[in-house]
Amino acid sequence: MYPPAITYLLDLADGYVEQNRAVDKKKSVLRGRTQVNLFFEASTRTSTSFELAGKRLGADVINMAVARSSVSKGETLIDTAMTLNAMHPDVLVVRHQDSGAVQLLSQKVGCAVINAGDGAHEHPTQALLDALTIRRRKGRLDGQVVAICGDILHSRVARSNIHLLNTMGAQVRVIGPPTLMPRAIDELGVEVHHDMRKGLRGVDIVMMLRLQMERMQGAYVPSLREYFQLYGLDQEKLTLAKPDALIMHPGPMNRGVEIDSLVADDINRSVIREQVEMGVAVRMACLEALTRHLPNIGAAS
Amino acid sequence: MKRPANPGAEKGKLVAYLNARLLDPASGLDTMGALLTTGDQIADLGPKLFAGGVPSGIEVVDCGGHCLAPGLIDMHAFVGEPGAEHKESFASASAAAAAGGITTLICLPNTEPAIDEPAIVEYVERRARENSLVRVQPMASITKGLAGAEMSEMGLLIEAGAVAFSDGDRAVASARVMRRALSYSTLFGKLVIQHAEDPSLSKDGAMNEGDVATRLGLAGIPVAAEALVVERDVRLVAMTGARYHVALVSAGDTLDVVRGAKAKGLQVSCGTAPHYFALNENAVNDYRTFAKVSPPLRSEDDRQAVIAAIKDGTIDVIVSAHMPQDVESKRLPFGQAAFGAAGLETMLAVSLILHHDHGLSLNDILYKMTAAPAKLLGLASRGALRTGAKADLMLFDPDKPWRVNVDKLRGKSKNTPYEGLPLTGKVLMTVVDGLKVFDATH
Numbered sequence: 001m002y003p004p005a006i007t008y009l010l011d012l013a014d015g016y017v018e019q020n021r022a023v024d025k026k027k028s029v030l031r032g033r034t035q036v037n038l039f040f041e042a043s044t045r046t047s048t049s050f051e052l053a054g055k056r057l058g059a060d061v062i063n064m065a066v067a068r069s070s071v072s073k074g075e076t077l078i079d080t081a082m083t084l085n086a087m088h089p090d091v092l093v094v095r096h097q098d099s100g101a102v103q104l105l106s107q108k109v110g111c112a113v114i115n116a117g118d119g120a121h122e123h124p125t126q127a128l129l130d131a132l133t134i135r136r137r138k139g140r141l142d143g144q145v146v147a148i149c150g151d152i153l154h155s156r157v158a159r160s161n162i163h164l165l166n167t168m169g170a171q172v173r174v175i176g177p178p179t180l181m182p183r184a185i186d187e188l189g190v191e192v193h194h195d196m197r198k199g200l201r202g203v204d205i206v207m208m209l210r211l212q213m214e215r216m217q218g219a220y221v222p223s224l225r226e227y228f229q230l231y232g233l234d235q236e237k238l239t240l241a242k243p244d245a246l247i248m249h250p251g252p253m254n255r256g257v258e259i260d261s262l263v264a265d266d267i268n269r270s271v272i273r274e275q276v277e278m279g280v281a282v283r284m285a286c287l288e289a290l291t292r293h294l295p296n297i298g299a300a301s
Numbered sequence: 302m303k304r305p306a307n308p309g310a311e312k313g314k315l316v317a318y319l320n321a322r323l324l325d326p327a328s329g330l331d332t333m334g335a336l337l338t339t340g341d342q343i344a345d346l347g348p349k350l351f352a353g354g355v356p357s358g359i360e361v362v363d364c365g366g367h368c369l370a371p372g373l374i375d376m377h378a379f380v381g382e383p384g385a386e387h388k389e390s391f392a393s394a395s396a397a398a399a400a401g402g403i404t405t406l407i408c409l410p411n412t413e414p415a416i417d418e419p420a421i422v423e424y425v426e427r428r429a430r431e432n433s434l435v436r437v438q439p440m441a442s443i444t445k446g447l448a449g450a451e452m453s454e455m456g457l458l459i460e461a462g463a464v465a466f467s468d469g470d471r472a473v474a475s476a477r478v479m480r481r482a483l484s485y486s487t488l489f490g491k492l493v494i495q496h497a498e499d500p501s502l503s504k505d506g507a508m509n510e511g512d513v514a515t516r517l518g519l520a521g522i523p524v525a526a527e528a529l530v531v532e533r534d535v536r537l538v539a540m541t542g543a544r545y546h547v548a549l550v551s552a553g554d555t556l557d558v559v560r561g562a563k564a565k566g567l568q569v570s571c572g573t574a575p576h577y578f579a580l581n582e583n584a585v586n587d588y589r590t591f592a593k594v595s596p597p598l599r600s601e602d603d604r605q606a607v608i609a610a611i612k613d614g615t616i617d618v619i620v621s622a623h624m625p626q627d628v629e630s631k632r633l634p635f636g637q638a639a640f641g642a643a644g645l646e647t648m649l650a651v652s653l654i655l656h657h658d659h660g661l662s663l664n665d666i667l668y669k670m671t672a673a674p675a676k677l678l679g680l681a682s683r684g685a686l687r688t689g690a691k692a693d694l695m696l697f698d699p700d701k702p703w704r705v706n707v708d709k710l711r712g713k714s715k716n717t718p719y720e721g722l723p724l725t726g727k728v729l730m731t732v733v734d735g736l737k738v739f740d741a742t743h
Contacts, residue, residue: 178484178541194488220481222445222454230456230488 001124003167010132012285013278017136020056020280029288030059033090037063038080039116040096045251045276046116046125050093053283059091077101081108090291094118099156112290114283120154126250127160129282131168133275134205137246142169147199147241148190149175150209150231150258153182153220157250158209162188175199176231179220196231200240207248208233208259224257234260238269246271313340316735317355321364321696323347325371325686326668336369338692341734346686364696365742367729370667371684372404372435372693374674377494377548377572377620378645379469380406380437382428383421384413389625389713395433397645397712399739402695402728403621404435405683406645407674410442411469417442417453419461426462434738435731436693438464438678443482443493447471452482459489464678467494467548470595470624470640472530474500479534483543492570492677494546495534497555498596502526507636509582509597517588519635522597528554531571535562538569546677547571549622551596553606560615570677571615574622575651576642576718578607584718590631590638592718594622608659611669618677619669621648625714643717646710651719653699653726663699696730696742703727 019025035054039047047063054061066080077096084092085108092113094102099119106113117123135141146165152158152174165172166189173191174181186192193199200206211227221227228234233247247263247270255261264270318336323346325331334348337359355361375398381388398406408425410416416425416439429437441463445451455466466486472495473479479495486493503522508514510521531547535558538545550556550571562569576584576594581604584592592598610616624641631638652670655661675684682691705719731739 178487179481219451221485222452222456226454226456 001164001167006128006131006164006168009128009282009285009289010135012288013128013132013281014136016281016284017278020277025056026058027056028058030054030057030291033059033291034088035059035061035091035093035287036084036089037061037093037116038066038084038095039064040066040077040094040101041117043095043116045279046095049276049279050114050116050283053280053287054091056280057284057287059287077105078108081105085109085111091287114286114290117156120156120159122160122163123156124160125279125283125286126157127164128286129275129278130161130207130248130250131164132278132282133248133271134246136278137271138204141165144170144205145173145203146170146205146207147173147175147203148207148209149196149199149233151180151211151220152176152185152209153180154212155209161207162190166190173199173203177221196237197240200237203241203245205246205248206233206238206241210250210252211254211258213254228257232256232258232260233263235262238263245269248272248275251276314735315339315344315359316362317351317359318362318364318369318694318696319351319355320366321369322366323686324368324664324667326664327371327672327685327687329664330686331662331664333366336686336694338732338735341692341736343686343688343690343692345688362730367696367698368663369686370695370697371671371686371690372695372731372733373402373649373670374405374407374678374680374684375403375621375623375645375648375670376407376465376618376674376678377574378406378408378623379411379625379641380408381625382412382425387713388627391429391432391437393711393713394623394625394645395435395437397643397710399434399731399733400711400728401621401646402649402697402731403645404693404695404731404733405680406433406435406437407464407678408437408439409469410440410467411447411471415442415447415469416440416463417445417447417458419454419457422458422461422463435733438462440465440467440494442466443468443473444478449473449475449478452478452485455485455489455491459491463491464680465492465494465546468496470496472496472498472500476533476537480537480541483537483545484541486543487541490544491679492544492546494548495530496549497527497530497534497547498522499526499530502529506597507593508585509599511582511600513582513585517585517635524552524554524599524603527552527596528558531555531558535567535569538562538567539565542568544568545570549574549577549596549620550607550610550616551577551599552603556606556610556615560610563615570617572618572620573607573611573616574620574644575648576622576644578604578611579651579654580604580718585635588635589718590633590635591642591716591720593635593638593640594624594642594718595640608655611655612659612661617669618673619648619652619666621645625712626716627714631716641716643710643712643714645712647705647717647719647724649697649728650703650724650726653724656699657725692732692735694730694732695728697726697728699726701725701727
């Protein structure tokens with residue numbers, strides 16, 4: 001996506017934030033439309049957020065939690081897509097555990113497809129909601145120094161944020177142990193830090209990533225306690241960031257692993273709950289933009 | 302045996318070592334002169350020191366014209382604490398080390414339990430502090446329980462005092478695990494030390510694969526088992542930028558790989574033990590289990606290659622590879638006997654073969670047992686005769702002949718492959734942190 005498209009979506013979402021805070025949250029721009037949430041991977045907040053977004057815009061929303069199939073995934077995926085396509089949905093919201101699966105699916109269906117996260121590839125609406133949160137708090141995106149910390153290797157949130165923030169003129173740093181850093185990540189236009197204390201120096205935004213439990217016990221990092229000591233965001237490390245730096249986390253948090261509870265609940269600096277609120281607004285904006293068939297927005301975002 | 306307190310070091314006691322041949326491998330110094338220590342530090346040294354006599358109030362040690370060098374740093378020794386105290390304890394190992402001129406002992410983590418937890422590092426340090434005559438610093442394991450599967454807590458282990466990482470006498474066999482460990486180690490810059498022996502190739506092997514093994518009917522361990530692990534690891538080092546060290550190199554093929562890696566500018570180093578340049582596979586004849594070591598003693602060509610690599614600098618350090626084994630572990634059919642040779646007391650004397658028979662200078666040999674390991678392990682204040690450095694000293698006579706008498710060895714286990722052999726060069730005195738811990742001058 002290009003800067004004008006991103007700005008357009010963020011402006012649209014900004015309006016929905018106000019609507020979502022009003023008593024009457026319902027609009028009818030998606031009236032008569034059918035939205036199918038197709039989640040191949042378990043998710044609570046993203047699917048709820050999309051469901052709420054669709055319903056507030058007046059769409060008929062169906063949630064389909066598709067269990068992981070043991071048969072060849074490609075075949076199942078395409079079969080599922082063809083079946084759904086025959087029911088004439090207007091929007092498919094898809095989450096899948098394999099990178100590229102959403103793109104594959106989008107080639108097989110006739111409706112708009114929103115990527116709600118595919119493998120370690122992209123999670124575009126998360127990046128948009130993060131951008132909206134930053135823009136509302138800081139006034140602008142360009143020039144902001146953003147540190148993304150933790151498991152960069154497996155994170156689609158990191159990849160989408162790097163892409164969006166770089167596009168919008170922010171300066172992105174990634175911080176994590178070398179074992180959780182994808183190769184050649186610096187080619188993506190980010191500054192790489194392995195020492196969190198150095199990486200946090202003078203940043204405007206600290207974006208923590210979730211460390212999957214199964215990746216902690218010795219495979220990528222030796223242990224939970226060592227990870228927290230080196231890469232857990234606590235008040236001592238946070239003092240290195242700018243005094244008004246924001247703390248973000250895509251959730252769900254592992255308190256005491258990547259983030260200290262005191263920091264996560266810091267009323268003045270933690271915007272973690274605000275991110276969730278922005279999530280609904282951003283998803284409403286995406287749904288509206290896609291169903292309006294605006295020429296400057298691609299079908300598969 | 303408890304390490305005596307060192308009141309002298311605390312009070313800043315002055316000791317003058319006179320009439321010494323000062324050898325400092327770090328600077329290349331080789332001159333007659335004197336050295337002064339204050340407490341646990343070297344205060345001054347040089348040819349002109351005390352030329353006008355020694356002021357009163359300074360204790361005088363007459364070195365009798367013998368060589369005064371930095372104490373040796375042995376970066377590869379097994380001490381059986383915890384878990385194998387019947388084979389070696391800090392008390393017995395350090396007595397042997399002191400008699401061998403070793404002032405710093407880096408002990409291996411393949412104990413029982415393994416040194417893979419900060420608490421065990423602290424335990425080992427405390428036991429050593431209370432019982433050892435020489436300084437002991439532990440290595441910690443690369444993987445938890447030496448299982449080769451999950452990384453140890455390198456950060457916390459370093460904080461507790463671990464100086465390097467190694468899985469002891471086991472290779473990290475999985476390339477994936479090794480890659481992650483090397484990658485993770487770059488956070489701290491500590492050395493990752495590999496026991497280079499592919500377990501799937503060396504399985505059931507008892508000695509070098511070759512004509513001697515064939516004649517003896519023993520299962521062999523091919524040179525390739527060592528070389529291919531190093532070849533693989535060098536590629537991983539190129540990917541990760543880690544600092545990598547091969548604990549013991551026994552064969553020419555492996556040395557070619559290390560040489561190539563160094564030429565590419567990779568942070569690759571390696572060590573060897575005296576038996577790999579003093580002995581070859583023929584030492585195994587008559588099924589002598591004391592010559593059963595890991596990696597195994599190789600062919601004569603390999604022995605020559607090791608000597609050449611020491612000369613050209615491919616081999617960075619010489620270590621004792623001290624692996625004490627009790628009689629019950631060695632008095633067995635060759636195939637069943639345990640690997641390992643005791644080596645602390647003979648390390649210097651056997652290494653001096655390189656001086657007497659192969660033309661290396663004393664400083665060139667000592668460098669690989671003092672300044673080189675100090676540099677690899679980041680022990681900045683050790684391994685050199687320098688004003689301000691720690692007063693870790695070794696006084697030795699490089700030309701004194703002696704015969705290895707097993708009954709007189711100080712280590713608890715007597716499994717030396719040099720039993721009854723004549724050696725040239727003997728340690729006369731050892732000083733750790735300014736304190737005399739071994740004295741054979743009287």
